[in-house]
Amino acid sequence: MAGTLPKALLFAVGEKQCLRGDINCHLKLITVPVTVVLGLIAAPERLRVVPRNPRQMTFCFGQVQNLGCGTCTLVTGGKRGSSRGGSACDRGTLNNEGHVTLRAGARKHQIRTYYHVLFQAWGPQHWWPAQSRFEVVVGAYLTQNTAWTNVEKALANLRSAHLLSLKGVRRASLTELERLIRPAGYFRQKAKRLKIFVAFLDRHYEGSLAKLFARPTEKFREELLNLHGIGPETADSILLYAGNHPVFVVDAYTRRMLARHEILPEKAAYEEIRELFEGALAPLAQSVADSGEAGNQPLAAGFAGAAHPPSAMSTTKRTALAQVYNEMHGLIVGVGKNYCRKSQARCDECPLKKFLPHSH
Ligand code: SF4
Numbered sequence: 001m002a003g004t005l006p007k008a009l010l011f012a013v014g015e016k017q018c019l020r021g022d023i024n025c026h027l028k029l030i031t032v033p034v035t036v037v038l039g040l041i042a043a044p045e046r047l048r049v050v051p052r053n054p055r056q057m058t059f060c061f062g063q064v065q066n067l068g069c070g071t072c073t074l075v076t077g078g079k080r081g082s083s084r085g086g087s088a089c090d091r092g093t094l095n096n097e098g099h100v101t102l103r104a105g106a107r108k109h110q111i112r113t114y115y116h117v118l119f120q121a122w123g124p125q126h127w128w129p130a131q132s133r134f135e136v137v138v139g140a141y142l143t144q145n146t147a148w149t150n151v152e153k154a155l156a157n158l159r160s161a162h163l164l165s166l167k168g169v170r171r172a173s174l175t176e177l178e179r180l181i182r183p184a185g186y187f188r189q190k191a192k193r194l195k196i197f198v199a200f201l202d203r204h205y206e207g208s209l210a211k212l213f214a215r216p217t218e219k220f221r222e223e224l225l226n227l228h229g230i231g232p233e234t235a236d237s238i239l240l241y242a243g244n245h246p247v248f249v250v251d252a253y254t255r256r257m258l259a260r261h262e263i264l265p266e267k268a269a270y271e272e273i274r275e276l277f278e279g280a281l282a283p284l285a286q287s288v289a290d291s292g293e294a295g296n297q298p299l300a301a302g303f304a305g306a307a308h309p310p311s312a313m314s315t316t317k318r319t320a321l322a323q324v325y326n327e328m329h330g331l332i333v334g335v336g337k338n339y340c341r342k343s344q345a346r347c348d349e350c351p352l353k354k355f356l357p358h359s360h
Helices: 002-007 034-042 104-122 133-142 148-160 166-171 174-184 187-205 209-213 217-226 232-242 252-260 270-291 320-338
Strands: 009-013 016-021 030-033 064-066 073-075 092-094 100-102
Touching: 104 270, 104 320, 133 148, 133 166, 133 187, 133 209, 133 232, 148 174, 166 187, 174 187, 187 209, 217 232, 232 270, 232 320, 252 270, 252 320, 270 320
Parallel strands: none
Antiparallel strands: 009 016, 016 030, 064 073, 092 100
């Protein structure tokens, strides 16, 4: 750190004198108060970067905060114990309590980094585990408010009754449907909703999923959201995993990870989270296209994360953008299922541990 000091410049900004220097923030210029400058010049050895534990920085003039990207540290103004603070660099702001608010660009950068780290650790996840588009639709309804293991039991019941198809659900009585999907919970509600979906398809698309999935993404999404019992997560699961439309699916795992990493609060609006991920991941689509990752990839590391065996749906040809959204959701499920649990976060074993903010 001391080696960066000769590059420091002292100059005036309005009435307030500030220092600008490349203080280990991705070599970007950041601004710190003049008191910090004077302190650094007087005793540069007192500024120590301890990226993993700010509590060890007893002798620092400024706080050092890892902004979560794993490489960037930000030095902020204020002697320890003074009231000065609230500094900012181009990646975020840090208030007096040491809480970081990342700027939009930094959040997106962080999401992309998570994608790379998780994909490198676990490889392709092969979501969604289904043999047909209709099976994805049924699974998307059944997984509402329940664990996937329960959904699997309900799907197995439908399969062995030869009713896991559009025709099957159309001809099954409501009572029969309820009985078969009972393991998935809320079975009366879900059976009714499945019947409503099939009736909607019959009425507006001549019973053809192909016609429905050929709709432009936004129109399709709107129609799904207008159906009884379909919220944004179910709609987007159908769009992405059954229709290969490029829409990111936000689930509870996504919210938990974002909140624990202080990227967005757990109660952030669905659309805000979706936009963040879509904006962050879109630039990766070209590299996915170039690497041929868009479907049909073998399992690189066995069943790591939340990987499934390749299925007819997971290996369907899709656009690189849809593939990136598909993969990222599967990777986040892997994080949530294995490490980032509601009651207990197993950070020590999680591949995202190094990005955890210091406050955790
Ligand atoms: S388990 Fe810990 S490190 Fe992993 S995503 Fe959750 S909070 Fe982050």
